[in-house]
């Protein structure tokens with residue numbers, strides 16, 4: 001559907017439940033990627049949520065979740081999303097989480113570029129945002145590599161397991177985007 005020569009993004013199906021369960025089942029990673037408390041789930045709950053999505057078109061208005069896989073052999077790499085789509089002001093947020101073994105090989109950069117393309121070209125948005133903990137160098141470098149600008153820092157905004165960490169905000173305007 002959306003692909004570079006290495007990475008493809010596609011909607012998840014109920015059969016992806018075991019992979020998504022593994023991706024989102026790490027409480028330490030949850031502290032890095034999520035602003036709510038970690039609540040343990042079993043794989044059946046993940047599957048049920050994916051099944052519900054098939055019959056619930058509401059998600060499309062507010063956000064889209066896309067799974068990332070390797071073009072070469074279909075290996076599951078991780079998840080991504082365009083969330084909080086605001087159709088009046090025409091902006092949205094990007095989210096991405098890769099499995100530990102998929103990181104540091106350029107996949108994240110490909111996924112962010114594909115999400116930008118989807119957001120700007122297919123959803124006709126004019127601004128994309130992403131937020132991450134200030135200490136998340138991998139996410140910050142990936143954002144910068146994809147053309148995002150560091151627009152600000154919110155002090156002590158997110159609980160990171162030890163204390164309250166600063167949150168950095170990155171933005172990319174469509175006019176500054178290189179397709």
Ligand SMILES: CC(C)(COP(=O)(O)OP(=O)(O)OC[C@H]1O[C@@H](n2cnc3c(N)ncnc32)[C@H](O)[C@@H]1OP(=O)(O)O)[C@@H](O)C(=O)NCCC(=O)NCCS
Nearest residue numbers: 096097098103104105106107108109132137138139141142
């Ligand atoms: C953040 C994440 C999506 C980046 O994807 P990735 O595939 O690992 O990143 P890439 O291989 O495309 O590298 C992109 C840039 O980040 C840098 N980078 C990657 N991993 C890094 C690390 N652990 N430490 C420092 N820099 C890192 C790369 O060197 C590259 O920068 P460069 O162009 O200056 O060389 C991925 O590491 C991940 O899923 N992390 C855990 C979940 C997470 O933090 N999600 C974001 C929550 S807001």
